Amino acid sequence: MSEWVRVGGKKDFSAEGAFAVKVNGQDVCLVQLGGKFYAMDDRCTHAESMLSSGEVEDGEVVCALHGARFDPKTGDALTPPAVKPVRTHEVKVEGDNVMVRLSDVPSPV
């Protein structure tokens, strides 16, 4: 089981949106949505672009490169050109700290 890793303070992610963070050297896309946090691999399953450089729109993460959309809660691909889910990671907030624990499941892509 991976360790919980602090990726920042709540105030670092105060605006709703996607953020690039590193967890154990791995690129993770942290999403703040309505004050709740979600985390996923920072790599679109279509053309491997960084999801954190995209926007969060109507509760969905939109890849900036070709517009594929993902559900931050489940990682599901919601629209073409992506068809494969992106792997998600656990997030918790302890006090002011936002913590991420990497999934043990191998990436589907």
Add this chain to the structure above:
Amino acid sequence: MTATIPASTLKSLSESSIATLSSDRREPAWALELRQAAFKNFSALPWPTGKEEHWKRIPLADIGLGELTPGASSSLTLESMENLGSRLRAFTRDTEEAGVMPARRFVELARGQVSSMPEAFRERGVEWMTLEEAMTTQADRLRAAWSAAVERAKTDKFRSLTLALANGGSCLFIPRGQVLKAPLHLYVAAGGEAQTAQFPLNFYFLEEACEAQIWEELTGREDGEAQPLFVSSLSIIEMKENAKASFFSLQNWDEATSHFQFQDVSQKSFSRFNAVAVCLGARMFRNESIINLEGQGAENKVLGILFGEKSQVFENWITQNHVAPKTTSDIQYRGALKGSARSFFSGLVYIKKEAQQSDAFQSAKTLLLSREARADAIPNLEILADDVKCSHGAAVGSIDEDQKFYLQTRGIDPANAEKAIIEGFFEPVIAEVPSESVQERLRQFVEEKMKRP
């Protein structure tokens, strides 16, 4: 004498490292000039990021191209032919049994070369020498071919790098009209320190109406201890009018070796180029061949077999340029993949307006033997002449269950049925290999690959 570029990674190479390399070897001024010209082209081109179509399937991060150090190169002659060991003899057994002595060249990367040339070759004027020797004895010819290669490679970063850092290669010259019955064997063993890079540059000058068979084997280290090695090699094959050549190559590197293999072939009128490439070893192996059918009536047949396992990556990029009329090309590749191996085939048949009445065929078939294996293929055609025959096919699939079932009803157990199907799949290409003992050895290799978990 051993030449080493003072501790410099590929990323930090400079003009002065090239100058040192050339002066350590006491090369003629023209060689340094050509190296610098190629180095300039190399430096002007960007490093691949891994996102480009050309690079996205290569495990660039694993290889760490930019951080590699150019390995030592040597023009030392290895003491004796004993280094060849039993492996080389196995490779050449049946020609010896037939009473024909092959010419042999043994190269151990980073250490040196040794060769033996039977009298039958010598008296026909065949010359086969190290690149360094050729710089003095075949200066004009070598210079012209090297310089043309630098020009052609202008937009190709690693072709240029190979032309700039060339070492450990050889140069073969077969005079006009000489028909050689015995083959020439080139045997290359991995060598040198871990995380080093080697850049063999080979020239083949095949004069008018000559005939030759060139067999090449690439193999792991003599001591059997695999260490990460990167090889970028370039073979320049010039075939004059009516020349005929069969190239057979067996790539059987150890699993720590990565290799970019470049090949430039030019074919004059009515020349015939036959190639069979067998690809079994290496961590990553990429072949990029550009074949120019420059003279009317030139013909070629380019066949390949590949069998990948574990996380091996095999790529074949083959361009057939039909420049002259009535030229014929034929590409047939067959691959089988297990484990999480990957293969990529990119063929381009280009038929120029002037190349009327040409005939081109290309076929790439891949068997996927595991769920984690993957195969990509792009068999492209660009046809600018109307009076041509041109077709291509590509197929990817698993073992046909109906065939397997049929064999089982004949009393063959599932594992053997599968084996029979895979052998049957490779057989049309294996049958083209110009030696029965080598064919037998290939069948053994295929069987060994199949058996491994």
Add this chain to the structure above:
Amino acid sequence: MSKPQLAPKEDYKYGFHDEDIINVFKSEKGLTRRLIEAMSAMKKEPEWMLKIRIKALEVYQSKPMPTWGNVQLLSELDFNNIHYYVRPNEKTEKDWKDVPEGVKRTFDRLGIPEAERKFLAGVTAQYESEVVYHSIREDLTKQGVIFLGMDDAVKQYPDIVKKYFGRVIPTADNKFAALNTAVWSGGSFIYVPKNTNVEIPLQAYFRINSENMGQFERTLIITDEGSTVHYIEGCTAPTYSSDSLHSAVVELVALPGSKIRYTTIQNWSNNVYNLVTKRAVCYADAAVEWIDGNIGSKLTMKYPAVYLMGKGARGEVLSIAYAGKGQHQDAGAKMVHVAPHTTSTILSKSISRDGGRTSYRGLLRVEKGAEHCKASVRCDALLLDEASRSDTYPTMEINEKNVAVGHEATVSKIGDEQMFYLMSRGLKENDAQSLIVNGFIEPFVRELPMEYAVELNRLMQLEMEGSIG
């Protein structure tokens, strides 16, 4: 206003234009945010659509032009020399007699009202940027079939439109999808309710009249579970010596067990750039068929796609391309197998003549998990003279083991034996060649409704005339 310059092309019978059209609005050349705001206001669109447009404009401006394909021809198109929005009318009419006289005359000449009477269940007629006429048979409306101009659908069915618009082809998918999303106008919207078969085709007809016109229709078709529909589109434009641009986005959603057939007879004049994105998502046991004929335009770049998302889904692309002098048909197909037991077929036929160039560019991708899928691609090219060119760029990416995937292609000229045989039977050289070409495209023509098959054969006849000597 300067008189538009007409370039003569005798065998293109749709090259006429109407001079006496009075447009309600014609934008200045070029694309600006102000224009988008103005057109949205003229259309009285909801705010959410304007937001989508403005965002799309930013995406469009930030994306580079494609670096593949016919980069040279593409670079010759001056995007600043295009009228992006031309409004010929105030509203869509339901009766031809209410359509402005000049516009109606054009459609009469194109035979649309006549075709409608004879064999169509519904018609959308678009002139420049707007749908000027729209009708659907009453019995279909009663069954709950919705067939509307896209602009009307945004206002009347915002919930369905919001649910699917841009979710098959996102704004950022490619530069031209972004352009269309920013400035789209017109196009069709179809929703077929569960278990409803629309047996007679619905048709849209697109006409460009002005010089340097940009037409950006947007089409969305949804077939609910177990339903079927056949949609046909045709298009023509006057022949001018300067360029026009047509850049459509077509999104299809075939829900489980439904079937969509989408037929296109693209016959733009040879000064039109046709840069179109077409994509379908196809769920379990559903089928999508793209029947795609490309005869006109200067440069077409179009690769209809089917994403096979559900078990048992089936995709098909059947296409012909004809490229004559100065034309490049860069067309193809994409099939993405995501679910198991999916099947796809691509059959592409192309003919190049008089220096024309056809390219087949395709992608066949099998994702991990798409076990037991079957896919076949076949491309046949015919070169009619030595000035012409044919390319085949097929990409196959296979990530699953238990599959059967095959690709075949041939390039050939008309065989001397074939010609000799036909001429020995008393056929003139010209007729013999036409006959062979007709035979070559027969698998395509067979799939068209009879009236279209006759029309297409006649069109090809016209294109082939004078091709000898």
